[in-house]
Amino acid sequence: MNHDRIKNCVANLTLNPRASVFRHNGGFYLFDPATRTYASMNEPMLAFITNPDDTNLFDEISNNECKKIEDVVNHLYRIGILISPESADKIDMCSEFESHSLTTQLVLFVTTKCNLQCTYCYAHGGDSEKTISRDIWRLAMDYFFSPLNLGTAQKMAKVKNVNLTLHGGGEPTVEFAILKEIVADFQERANSEGLQSSISIGTNGTYNDSIYQWIIENNINVNISLDGTRDVQNRLRPYRSGQPSYDIVVHNLKGLVKTGRHVAFRATITDETVETMNETVELAKELGIATVHFEPVTLSGRRATTGLARPDAEQFAEKFLQCFLLGLKHDITVKWSGLRCFEHSNQQFCGACGQNFCVTPDGNITTCYEVLESNDPAAGIFFIGNVDLIHGRVVWDQSRIEKLKQRITENIYACKGCFLRYQCAGDCPIKSFRYSKRDLYSPDPYRCQISDRINKQLIAWLADGLIFPRDVEQASIISLNHHII
Ligand code: SF4
Ligand code: SF4
Structure with missing residues (x-):
């Protein structure tokens, strides 16, 4: 019974492109920049999160586990991490950002x-x-x-x-x-x-x-x-x-x-x-x-x-x-x-x-x-x-201002697919400029290497419940370690 319900529930869901999943030091993690969700999970759960409409995953699991997964799915759907595929191309991170155009x-x-x-x-x-x-x-x-x-x-x-x-x-x-x-x-x-x-x-x-x-x-x-x-x-x-x-x-x-x-x-x-x-x-x-x-x-x-x-x-x-x-x-x-x-x-x-x-x-x-x-x-x-x-x-010089304002995540090809693109947003523009000999859109790989190591490790520690720094109050830290096969 639970099996049918969950199959219906996840049919046609997909991972919101703004969220990332990654493997780090043998663990698997989900990171959503918009809701600041940090989740740890096991490998089967990773398979499910990245391909939730593969309903064959549910055939072997117990009723009890089905219920837990249904709760997870409902939660991830409610906060927009799992979405319907039709809305995937309408996701506009820009609407989530505050305006910074006023000078105070x-x-x-x-x-x-x-x-x-x-x-x-x-x-x-x-x-x-x-x-x-x-x-x-x-x-x-x-x-x-x-x-x-x-x-x-x-x-x-x-x-x-x-x-x-x-x-x-x-x-x-x-x-x-x-x-x-x-x-x-x-x-x-x-x-x-x-x-x-x-x-x-x-x-x-x-x-x-x-x-x-x-x-x-x-x-x-x-x-x-x-x-x-x-x-x-x-x-x-x-x-x-x-x-x-x-x-x-x-x-x-x-x-x-x-x-x-x-x-x-x-x-x-x-x-x-x-x-x-x-x-x-x-x-x-x-x-x-x-x-x-x-x-x-x-x-x-x-x-x-x-x-x-x-x-x-x-x-x-x-x-x-x-x-x-x-x-x-x-x-x-x-x-x-x-x-x-x-x-x-x-x-x-x-x-x-x-x-x-x-x-x-x-x-x-x-x-x-x-x-x-x-x-x-x-x-x-x-x-x-x-x-x-x-x-x-x-x-x-309005044209220079406009050019600088164009340096946003969506326009930085080098950052496409990076798990941190909606927080790091291409890193420090002057460091890009100096590293690349005058291109604002080529982040310094030295800094990307540091970013990748530090941010992934901190996400993993947080998701695993090993740290709880002050800055993450009001963030969502969840464990998705359910066994689905
Ligand atoms: S870490 Fe590097 S690739 Fe990732 S968003 Fe920052 S600048 Fe771009
Ligand atoms: S020498 Fe440069 S870095 Fe040092 S105090 Fe003066 S301005 Fe600052």
Whole structure:
């Protein structure tokens, strides 16, 4: 009886193309990016999930198992993982994505000056001395708060919060007087519009006590770079004078922790430091840090002259996974930019695909944090406008914006069939560009290799019930280990 019911129930069902099944370390897994479903299963169940209308599979199984499978089928149908074949070609992931077309964040690259001389600096920080002028940042802010931008955003999306991010290409805090002026102006404008404002700063963490006080008084979110233990930090991130930077950075991290904040730092990893990643997580525990963000060194900038190399992809992935587990043990979130399997689905990797509004010290508007100079070959792609001081306005290059916005999962041939395509969405566009010598649509295979290893392992651990990180609340974790033959 149950056999007939289940045969009727599954006849004409198919796996939604947005979902993936894969084998990993001898196990079988189902991953659905839209509902964030992570399921483990045995091989017969895999055969069923990938070919559910093969009703012969049910002939040999017990009534009891039939009932369980019927429940599974109903659940997978309800959440859209199993669908009728007629709707398979109508599946439109785009409808599941949020719109990112409104700009509620303004990013200012304050200066190229820097007190450190990091051995891999992507921006050659400190080698030049350009600081954003008052005319440029004020005009950018005029536009940001104008009806053309926020007015529209407010009407369309009931915007209540705006963010100002102060970033590098240099160290923003070396221009403290200018920082204070920028932040005060932004807060005042937001206030007068009835908007909540938040301020963030990316810093090397070497600031003095008066800057620390200002950070606390203004409730500024701080992202600090610290590459790991004393030796590593001092070797990779010395002052321009050659002096070590570890003590002051750790002093400032401790100061932030003392205030009860959620404090994070970012560690850049080279082939020489990959083996020290565990020690970095232990150090984070000792300091009371909540999040450690690891990132392999980028191929651009000063690294070309200092000869530092990226860590081996496999080795980085293995170390990262160890650190992830260590982080769970110590209640520390361990991140990497390509760890996407716990996130909601997205059509684009990041705001560099036409959304970001970042102003360089020269008054160019870039969407990418790594493209700041007009002589960078990537400027022809990522510079989407400029602050025109002569005519007192912001000028946009609409065709470049449109081109960047086209870089969505569906248009990236290299990602077709990848289990992570609706979260990773072609990975970092500037890394594609630099790897492939100017093609935005050719992801860097180095990063894909890391992504594949890390994301599949984490999906498997989660589906097998071995981990339960914070980020997966409200996700669906199911076991489909039913024996159907
Ligand atoms: S990485 Fe940051 S702190 Fe280091 S030299 Fe470059 S801009 Fe300065
Ligand atoms: S192929 Fe690479 S870039 Fe594309 S989605 Fe997969 S991991 Fe990301």
